[in-house]
Amino acid sequence: MPTTGTAIVTGGSRGIGRAICTELAERGADVVVADIDTDRIQGSVDAVEAAGQEALPIRTDISNFDSVRDCIDQTLARFGSVEMLVNNAGIAGPTAACEDVSPDEWDQTLNVNLRGGFYMCREVLPAMKEAGYGRIVNIASVTGKRPLVNRTPYATAKMGIIGFTRTLAAEVGRHDINVNAVCPGSVDGPRIQRVFEQQAEMDDRSPREVEQEVRDESARRELVDRETVANTVAYLCSEDSRQITGQDINVSAGKVMY
Numbered sequence: 001m002p003t004t005g006t007a008i009v010t011g012g013s014r015g016i017g018r019a020i021c022t023e024l025a026e027r028g029a030d031v032v033v034a035d036i037d038t039d040r041i042q043g044s045v046d047a048v049e050a051a052g053q054e055a056l057p058i059r060t061d062i063s064n065f066d067s068v069r070d071c072i073d074q075t076l077a078r079f080g081s082v083e084m085l086v087n088n089a090g091i092a093g094p095t096a097a098c099e100d101v102s103p104d105e106w107d108q109t110l111n112v113n114l115r116g117g118f119y120m121c122r123e124v125l126p127a128m129k130e131a132g133y134g135r136i137v138n139i140a141s142v143t144g145k146r147p148l149v150n151r152t153p154y155a156t157a158k159m160g161i162i163g164f165t166r167t168l169a170a171e172v173g174r175h176d177i178n179v180n181a182v183c184p185g186s187v188d189g190p191r192i193q194r195v196f197e198q199q200a201e202m203d204d205r206s207p208r209e210v211e212q213e214v215r216d217e218s219a220r221r222e223l224v225d226r227e228t229v230a231n232t233v234a235y236l237c238s239e240d241s242r243q244i245t246g247q248d249i250n251v252s253a254g255k256v257m258y
């Protein structure tokens with residue numbers, strides 16, 4: 001199912017973001033790779049170009065309003081329109097009991113994970129409304145739906161994304177702009193291994209035990225592949241998902257079913 005036009009993918013330098021950039025390019029999109037990390041951005045640019053599409057890397061800090069404005073300005077100057085926005089950039093935040101989370105850690109986690117997506121939507125919506133078309137996908141998490149002990153800032157931000165998604169979808173649906181959230185479970189890769197290590201240290205267990213427990217929580221006893229997340233995002237970015245909006249779709253190997 002082709003997905004044509006220009007897509008901005010935040011946090012596109014690595015991990016799930018890179019998989020999304022690649023998948024969208026393979027389905028026919030030009031991709032703006034927007035990331036605060038420019039060391040690894042070229043790998044995603046190469047992946048988009050290998051699929052025969054144009055890539056534009058832009059150093060963007062989504063928690064900084066001026067940086068977000070600059071990202072959208074550069075995108076419109078180069079491509080003239082933005083059909084798709086994938087708010088994927090995120091940080092894990094602290095792993096700590098609530099009373100040990102510092103106010104700065106709280107602010108930083110919410111500023112990147114929640115405020116950043118708001119800034120991106122705020123700045124991209126005028127162009128989408130003018131064009132009368134848009135597809136926005138916000139990457140939340142199953143942690144936006146069920147508790148994850150010692151991760152209060154992250155869980156708060158991810159649940160906030162779901163509320164933001166529903167209300168924005170209701171606001172902009174009549175402009176043929178769809179807004180959905182994708183809620184991954186534990187996605188295989190270096191990021192989740194770091195989380196396992198932190199959790200293991202807090203619980204005085206081995207990272208392997210934590211990983212096994214996480215696998216056992218899912219119906220399929222699996223971690224999630226980033227490609228499955230990217231495929232779901234690409235579907236929501238396509239014409240075929242026209243009547244799907246305001247949803248929060250789990251890609252969790254059956255860990256969460258609501």
Ligand SMILES: NC(=O)c1ccc[n+]([C@@H]2O[C@H](COP(=O)([O-])OP(=O)(O)OC[C@H]3O[C@@H](n4cnc5c(N)ncnc54)[C@H](O)[C@@H]3O)[C@@H](O)[C@H]2O)c1
Binds near residue numbers: 140
């Ligand atoms: N990995 C998982 O198990 C998992 C599970 C559920 C949800 N998620 C969500 O999926 C998304 C991607 O996760 P990932 O595992 O690929 O993470 P990752 O850490 O591998 O990649 C995140 C990317 O976001 C970028 N980033 C961080 N702060 C930024 C900022 N202020 N501005 C712009 N870019 C910034 C990083 O540089 C990085 O390239 C995140 O929103 C995460 O919360 C991940």
